[in-house]
Amino acid sequence: MKKLLFLLLLVSAACSSPEIREQAAGKSEFIGQQAISALIDSVRAIYPMADQALLEKGIRHAASLWRAEDGTPAEFSKLVRVNYLADPGKRSAVFRKISSYFESVNGNFNEITIDLKKNLDEAAGEIDEIDRMFGNYSVGSHLSDDLYSNKIAFVIALNFPYYTLEEKEKSGPSWSREEWAMARLGDYFVSRVPAKLNQALAVATGNADMYIADYNIHMGRLRTDDGRQIFPDDMVLLSHWNLRDELKADYADMEKGGEKQDMIYKVMERIINQDIPQVVINNPEYEWAPFSNKVTRNGEAVDAAPEPDTRYEHIINTFRAMRDIDPYNPEMNTAILRKFSLEMEIAQEEVEELFDSYLSSPLLAKTGAVVKERLGRDLRPYDIWYSGFRARTSFPEEILTARTSALYPNPEAFRAGMPAMLKKLGWSSERAQYLASKIVVDPARGSGHAWGAAMKGAVSHLRTRVSDKGMDFKGYNIAVHEFGHNIEQTISLYDVDHYMMSGVPNTAITEALAFIFQDRDLLLLDMKDTNPDRQKMETLDAAWSLMEIMGVGMVDMKAWKWLYTNPDATPAQFRDEVVKIAKETWNLYFAPVFGVSDSPVLAVYSHMVNSPLYLANYSYGQIIQFQLEEHLRGKKLSDEIDRIFSQGRLTPQQWMTGAVGSRISAQPILNALENVLNE
Numbered sequence: 119m120k121k122l123l124f125l126l127l128l129v130s131a132a133c134s135s136p137e138i139r140e141q142a143a144g145k146s147e148f149i150g151q152q153a154i155s156a157l158i159d160s161v162r163a164i165y166p167m168a169d170q171a172l173l174e175k176g177i178r179h180a181a182s183l184w185r186a187e188d189g190t191p192a193e194f195s196k197l198v199r200v201n202y203l204a205d206p207g208k209r210s211a212v213f214r215k216i217s218s219y220f221e222s223v224n225g226n227f228n229e230i231t232i233d234l235k236k237n238l239d240e241a242a243g244e245i246d247e248i249d250r251m252f253g254n255y256s257v258g259s260h261l262s263d264d265l266y267s268n269k270i271a272f273v274i275a276l277n278f279p280y281y282t283l284e285e286k287e288k289s290g291p292s293w294s295r296e297e298w299a300m301a302r303l304g305d306y307f308v309s310r311v312p313a314k315l316n317q318a319l320a321v322a323t324g325n326a327d328m329y330i331a332d333y334n335i336h337m338g339r340l341r342t343d344d345g346r347q348i349f350p351d352d353m354v355l356l357s358h359w360n361l362r363d364e365l366k367a368d369y370a371d372m373e374k375g376g377e378k379q380d381m382i383y384k385v386m387e388r389i390i391n392q393d394i395p396q397v398v399i400n401n402p403e404y405e406w407a408p409f410s411n412k413v414t415r416n417g418e419a420v421d422a423a424p425e426p427d428t429r430y431e432h433i434i435n436t437f438r439a440m441r442d443i444d445p446y447n448p449e450m451n452t453a454i455l456r457k458f459s460l461e462m463e464i465a466q467e468e469v470e471e472l473f474d475s476y477l478s479s480p481l482l483a484k485t486g487a488v489v490k491e492r493l494g495r496d497l498r499p500y501d502i503w504y505s506g507f508r509a510r511t512s513f514p515e516e517i518l519t520a521r522t523s524a525l526y527p528n529p530e531a532f533r534a535g536m537p538a539m540l541k542k543l544g545w546s547s548e549r550a551q552y553l554a555s556k557i558v559v560d561p562a563r564g565s566g567h568a569w570g571a572a573m574k575g576a577v578s579h580l581r582t583r584v585s586d587k588g589m590d591f592k593g594y595n596i597a598v599h600e601f602g603h604n605i606e607q608t609i610s611l612y613d614v615d616h617y618m619m620s621g622v623p624n625t626a627i628t629e630a631l632a633f634i635f636q637d638r639d640l641l642l643l644d645m646k647d648t649n650p651d652r653q654k655m656e657t658l659d660a661a662w663s664l665m666e667i668m669g670v671g672m673v674d675m676k677a678w679k680w681l682y683t684n685p686d687a688t689p690a691q692f693r694d695e696v697v698k699i700a701k702e703t704w705n706l707y708f709a710p711v712f713g714v715s716d717s718p719v720l721a722v723y724s725h726m727v728n729s730p731l732y733l734a735n736y737s738y739g740q741i742i743q744f745q746l747e748e749h750l751r752g753k754k755l756s757d758e759i760d761r762i763f764s765q766g767r768l769t770p771q772q773w774m775t776g777a778v779g780s781r782i783s784a785q786p787i788l789n790a791l792e793n794v795l796n797e
Contacts, residue, residue, distance in 0.1 A: 562581035
């Protein structure tokens with residue numbers, strides 16, 4: 119799912135409240151303001167023709183990063199006088215050199231990281247402890263320290279200072295492409311985090327990744343309370359992705375679908391509440407009846423202890439590793455600020471306000487009534503994943519899997535088929551071969567992900583699950599999603615004019631293209647939807663799925679806010695609070711739609727464990743996708759994707775304006791939904 123950006127030193131800045139600033143005591147100015155002002159005056163005297171605002175901004179920023187271990191104030195003054203680039207031409211030439219150096223550093227470190235994580239990320243046999251040790255090793259964790267030590271960081275900060283999000287939004291529209299790229303270089307050095315803290319965070323997130331990657335439920339070992347088996351012997355589903363996707367697929371099973379969905383939902387509740395028996399996780403040796411929570415082995419009852427809040431312990435471990443880093447980010451001194459104002463470049467308050475506005479729309483209850491009518495029964499909490507608006511639900515799962523397993527018996531076959539898929543989406547044969555040549559396909563240990571290249575000449579990796587029976591439809595659907603990520607990764611690296619501008623503004627935008635690809639998975643199988651109500655159904659589906667993903671994103675944000683208020687919470691206390699938050703969020707927004715209260719299902723997403731505060735990107739991805747789809751209607755998809763994703767890393771709002779001519783907004787979805795509901 120997520121695109122893994124490897125700009126090792128990427129940091130930015132945003133305004134934070136005085137109260138929060140006071141809580142972060144890690145920044146102490148070694149060089150006083152009087153000395154800085156005197157230095158600025160002396161350098162201005164040397165370079166009277168230089169851009170005076172830029173000169174002052176650079177000196178002040180570089181001085182804010184200087185520490186006692188870096189040298190005396192006099193040594194800082196000497197560094198400034200020797201290294202300040204007053205001539206615009208010289209500054210441009212040095213900038214191009216720095217860009218080349220960083221492409222080499224980022225790109226090669228990225229390749230090393232891919233190699234070290236290979237046994238963890240790919241289905242490459244048993245994982246030994248040495249694999250975990252190497253896989254969790256952050257090769258770039260000392261780079262920032264090294265660049266401060268050898269003074270490269272100060273030379274860059276001096277000549278290419280950072281611009282806040284507010285400054286980028288205000289001045290960015292008038293910047294040249296090179297000015298934008300220089301501003302992105304300025305994002306590299308804003309804070310100084312000790313290598314040991316970066317490494318500790320890498321260990322915490324690596325352990326969480328491994329925990330989720332192995333969180334499989336052996337569905338063939340599940341039993342009803344009267345002892346019946348309702349899932350195939352060999353069905354193994356990863357939580358939460360595969361559980362959710364199987365639940366979606368079961369809408370097409372008119373005979374046993376409801377019973378299967380009820381059981382999957384109960385499994386999800388057990389995972390959330392942590393009363394799932396630990397012995398049934400990733401273990402085929404036991405039979406488990408989720409409703410009664412009884413465990414047997416070869417017909418004999420077993421006293422099975424519940425999982426000991428491991429799910430929530432991993433989140434707390436990641437939180438504490440991030441909190442240790444907070445004081446070293448005086449302008450971005452919480453993980454919440456860094457995730458939103460820094461990485462998304464959209465303030466968390468703005469995100470929450472957008473979610474609240476959409477989830478409060480009365481149109482959602484009207485949409486719920488449509489779902490209820492189509493199902494012919496009252497809604498249940500798991501109907502947040504109702505997929506009946508999608509064309510694929512008219513095709514039985516076994517027919518879809520028969521097609522995908524025949525086409526793609528192994529990862530190599532999927533890679534070989536990528537050029538043909540791209541041609542179906544409008545690319546020329548030559549362009550399709552070019553794009554596909556930049557992507558390799560690997561067998562995934564987990565559900566799958568896309569890992570982009572970080573330098574020209576390298577390839578992106580598409581990881582997806584393929585069993586010995588071939589790629590089932592669920593795996594294919596995920597693979598097509600990841601394929602969309604890989605296409606974005608390729609275009610935004612190889613077709614962007616400045617390396618510092620490579621990529622997209624945030625992961626929501628790469629998710630948007632992944633969704634665009636995923637929605638065309640049936641087309642890529644030559645299974646066309648002839649439904650005359652297709653556009654209507656697509657609008658209903660977009661509105662319904664956006665409601666679901668906004669709900670889980672809201673729970674994720676609220677859980678992290680609670681952690682910052684209760685940093686010493688135990689895993690059990692955090693578990694109870696997450697369940698409470700999930701139920702409160704459900705009751706506020708979803709109970710009016712479903713007519714059911716107190717469901718904790720919004721807390722089931724595995725992203726909460728291994729990708730903290732990431733879920734909001736999916737909502738923005740779907741909003742952006744809808745706006746892009748509206749824009750693409752009547753245009754050649756391939757040409758527009760090439761144009762739009764070669765813009766590079768502008769701010770999200772400026773990128774969106776360049777893409778479709780308007781800012782990011784959920785209003786187009788609500789407008790389209792209202793039109794559909796009024797037909």
